[in-house]
Amino acid sequence: MEATRARKALIFSMLMGLASFIVIHVSGEHSPTSRFSGGPYHNQIRKMQDFRASFVRHDSVSLAPSTPPSPSSAQPPTAASSPRVYRVTSYGGDPTGGRDSTDALLRAIADAVQGPSSGSLMEGIQNLGGAQVNLEGGNYMISQPIRLPATGVGNLMIHGGTLHASDNFPNDGYLVDLSISPTSNSKEHRESSMDAQQLSSSTSSYYYEFITLKDLMLDSNYRGGGISVVNSVRISIDNCYIAHFTTNGILVQGGHETYIRNSFLGQHITAGGDHGERNFSGTAISLMGNDNAVTDVVIFSAATGIMISGQANLLSGVHCYNKATGFGGTGIYLKLPGLTQTRIVNSYFDYTGIVAEDPVQLHISNSFFLGDAYIVLKSIKGIAHGVNIVDNMFCGYDKGFEIVQLDQSNGPFKDIDQVVVDRNNVRGMNLKATLAMGSVNGNGSSWIMDFNHVLLFPNLIRHVQYSLSASGGQFPNHALRNVSDNRVVIQTDLNVTASVFITANQGVAN
Incomplete structure (x- = not known):
């Protein structure tokens, strides 16, 4: 074994020595006295030179501090040194945040967009093959939104660093803006934008597809928002921390299937208990499009956590603890009367609640509501269809708050169908449901059960079941006499001692 190792070490030393010898000769082949300009010997020299180069890492990172190259001298990465990875520092970006890096970021993105493509995604959208714009863990100050210079492109990732807005960043802008740019930021950017536009020739009805924003911290500096996604499809926002926004942390408008995962959003960086949180403003996430998903996201400060x-x-x-209004801010607001179609599951509403306008096909389950947080069904046109609020936990401070409340300031709910509020466990709050059960014991000919303290909707009982058990061997005739005002009246033809068990249901379909 030792002999084998010794032989391998000797062979390796000989090869390295030969490579060094050849380098000496190659260094002279460009000099006036060079005798080797071609032929088999020259080819052998080239092969040995390539062999020696294979022992050297071309992408090694120096540990010594260095000054970023100026934008004028920065050269874009070549395919050999960094295949399809466009490093912002190579374009003059300042990773310390001391200088404006807007142009460097835009040039890196422009080169990525104009790079080689491999077929199409949706019709009219070019597949950039997974090209990456790498922020290299830097902190970059920007004075304008970072936009893609062309529509009709996809399969691109921007990742790995921090963007923070400068003091002159536009108040209505977004740090990363996936929309059509009305203006350009520089002459060079305008030229690259025109080239990219010519290359794209998109016929798709969507601007972008499969753009990934990952491992980013976005600091809006209280000037505008974090990320805007407009009329695009299959966009991924993963592991992002978005803070200090005044409009929206993330805006999704139009398009389909934007997935927001494993991210943290807050207007102010706090972990709760902030004396100013009653005055927090802004919306962490605004979903103005269809078929999107928000998964494992924390919203720690805003007026509204998620607006849908x-x-x-x-x-x-989703964990919302944006205590914006009297320590009871809105966690999720569903502002789409009559077309809700929203599912909220396995979430945590920490001193914040849910408001749903005219809910249609709304499902809320397996979630935890802490600190007197509750659900409000708000009447706009008085519609509530296909609503399930089931299997949740509610915990409060015995202040008399009901777990589900009706806002009928615009008029009563009058079109109610298939609404189920049931199987919720409650501590320190008042239970409300669409299914109620109770019993009455006594002697007489009339038994009355009042369900107003439990039933959600006023004066609405659609279905009643009851049983009567008389003592003393009596078998009176009995009947359901009345169900008005959420009160059930059972009557017998004789005075008897009996127990009456009653179930009332508001949620049975018409």
Whole structure:
């Protein structure tokens, strides 16, 4: 074994020595006295030179501090040194945040967009093959929104660093803006934008597809928002921390299937208990499109955690503790009367609640409501269809708050169908449901059960079941006499001692 190792070491030393010898000769082949300009010997030299180069890492990172190259001298990465990875520092970006890096970021993105493509995603959207714009763990100050210079592109990732807005960043802008840019930021950017536009020739009805924003911290510096996604499809926002926004942390408008995962959003960086949180403003996430998903996201400060005005969105594992209004801010607001189609599951509403306008096909389950947080069904046109509020936990401070409340300031709910509020466990709050059970014991000919303290909707009982058990061997005739005002009246033809068990249901379909 030792002999074998010794032989391998000797062979390796000989090869390295030969490579060094060849380098000496190659260094002279460009000099006036060079005798080797071609032929088999020259080819052998080239092969040995390539062999020696294979022992050297070309992408090694120096540990010594260095000054970023100026934008004028920065050269874009070559395919050999960094295949499809466009490093912002190579374009003159300042990773310390001391200088404006807007142009460097835009040039890196422009080169990525104009790089080689491999077929199409949706019709009219070019597949950039997974090209990456790498922020290299830097902190970059920007004075304008970072936009893609062309529509009709996809399969691109921007990742790995921090962007923070400068003091002159536009108040209505977003740090990363996936929308059509009305203006350009520089002459060079305008030229690259025109080239990219010519290359794209998109016929898709969507601007972008499969753009990934990952491992980013976005600091809006109280000037505008974090991320805007407009009319795009299959966008991924993963492991992002978005803070100091004044409009929206994330805005999704139009398009389909934007997935927001494993992220943290807050207007102010706090872990609760902030004396100013009653005055927090802004919206952490605004979903103005369809078929999106928010999964495992924390919203720690904002006036509204998630505003939904699009259809068929899924929220799972969301933790809202944005205590914006009297320590009871709105966690989720569903502002799409009559077209809700929203599922909220496995979430945590920490001193914040849910408001749903005219809910239609709304499902809320397996969630925890802490600190007197509750659900409000708000009447706009008085519609509530296909609502399930089931299997949740509510915990409060015995202040008399009901777990589900009706806001009928615009008029009563009058079109109610398939609404189920049931199987919720409650501590320190008042239980409300659409299914109620009770019993009455006594002697007489009339038994009355009042369900107003439990039933959600006023004066609405659609179905009643009861049983009467008389003592003393009596078998009176009995009947359901009245169900008005959420009160059930059972009557017998004789005075008897009996127990009456009653179930009242508001949620049975018409």
